Amino acid sequence: MLSIQNASVYFDGRDGRDIHALDRVNIDIPEGAFVVALGASGCGKSTLLNAIAGFLPLSEGAITLNGRAITGPGADRGVVFQKDTLLPWSNVLDNVALGLKFAGTSKRQRHEKAQELLALVGLKDFAKSLPYELSGGMRQRVGIARALATEPDILLMDEPFGALDSLTREQMQELLISVWHRTGKRIFFITHSIEEALFLGTHVIVMSPRPGRIVARYELDFVKRFVETGDVRSIHLSPEFGLLREEIREILHGDDNKGRLSA
Numbered sequence: 001m002l003s004i005q006n007a008s009v010y011f012d013g014r015d016g017r018d019i020h021a022l023d024r025v026n027i028d029i030p031e032g033a034f035v036v037a038l039g040a041s042g043c044g045k046s047t048l049l050n051a052i053a054g055f056l057p058l059s060e061g062a063i064t065l066n067g068r069a070i071t072g073p074g075a076d077r078g079v080v081f082q083k084d085t086l087l088p089w090s091n092v093l094d095n096v097a098l099g100l101k102f103a104g105t106s107k108r109q110r111h112e113k114a115q116e117l118l119a120l121v122g123l124k125d126f127a128k129s130l131p132y133e134l135s136g137g138m139r140q141r142v143g144i145a146r147a148l149a150t151e152p153d154i155l156l157m158d159e160p161f162g163a164l165d166s167l168t169r170e171q172m173q174e175l176l177i178s179v180w181h182r183t184g185k186r187i188f189f190i191t192h193s194i195e196e197a198l199f200l201g202t203h204v205i206v207m208s209p210r211p212g213r214i215v216a217r218y219e220l221d222f223v224k225r226f227v228e229t230g231d232v233r234s235i236h237l238s239p240e241f242g243l244l245r246e247e248i249r250e251i252l253h254g255d256d257n258k259g260r261l262s263a
Contacts, residue, residue: 002029002052002154002186006061008211009047021047023211024061029154029186029203034223036201037190040252044212045190049156052188053079065153075103078147082159084139086131092118092142093127099150110149117145120179137168144179157189161196173200174232181227194248198222198241199232206251216251218244 009022022044029035037045050056052063054073063070065077086095093114094101100110118124121141131139140160147155157176161169173196180187191197197204199222206216222235235241 001031002063002065002188004028004048004052004061004063007048007051007058007063008060009044009051009056010059020211022051023213025212025214027205027214029188031153031186032184034180034187034189034200034202036197036204037188037207038192038194038197038204038248038252039207039212040192040209042210043207044210045207046158047212049079049158049188049190052154053077053156075099075150076153078150078152078155080140080143080147080155080157080160082162084131084136084143086139086142086146088131090130091127092123092129092131092134095131095142096145096149098146103150113149114145117148118142120148120182121145121175135168136164137172140164140172141175144176148179148183148185153186155185155187157187159190159192162192169196170232174226176200177223177226180223194245194252195236198244198248199226199235204248206248216248218248220244 004025004027007022007025011019011021013019025048027035037048039045047056051058052070054070054077087098093111096114096117097110100113115124115127118127121144123138123141123145126134126138131142134142143160161172164172177200189200198220201220202223204218204220205214207213208215222241225235226232
């Protein structure tokens with residue numbers, strides 16, 4: 001279990017006053033869960049993800065993974081960012097194997113593992129390519145494979161599809177569902193898109209503007225339906241999907257939030 005207990009974060013403001021970014025957030029993320037955090041810009045989604053990753057200390061509260069307190073980055077958490085962070089001078093295979101290299105894994109073993117993961121994300125024929133030779137969606141696939149290479153307990157994804165065109169974004173959503181289903185990894189994913197959150201998440205948390213608080217929680221089965229049927233259209237057009245989309249839109253689109261979230 002990844003457990004977040006009363007997590008709060010304050011930053012020093014330029015005017016000498018604290019900025020209250022995150023306020024008393026509580027979440028438990030069991031093995032195999034796909035948790036999506038949804039909210040407008042400035043609601044603390046990325047702050048929360050960075051705290052789970054160990055990049056940012058909490059001001060109050062605690063985060064534990066399998067009973068151990070998170071105090072810094074670790075191989076038990078894989079991170080995928082919105083903008084890919086691939087090494088431009090290394091080929092795809094070596095980019096995927098980077099974490100294993102730092103862990104001291106032999107070249108043969110890390111390349112074997114990287115090849116397996118490239119097959120998982122549909123890039124087995126691009127192992128020798130350089131990042132500049134790939135499309136944006138393909139680079140994000142490499143990022144997902146690299147994050148999985150050290151076999152983390154949780155995959156943290158910070159709006160990884162936000163910069164992609166709509167068609168590529170849909171393809172990447174379906175790929176991620178396949179990866180999640182085949183690996184059984186728990187995932188914490190943040191987004192501005194209501195439809196993306198509903199489609200991907202087994203659990204969706206809706207966050208308020210600063211300070212970020214959880215204002216609604218949902219347990220959903222749309223992603224499991226897609227795994228069973230492969231039919232995106234029927235899910236998006238289902239009455240339940242539409243009703244939930246409008247319910248969440250009502251929660252989020254107050255006077256301060258109009259126009260800040262996408263459908």
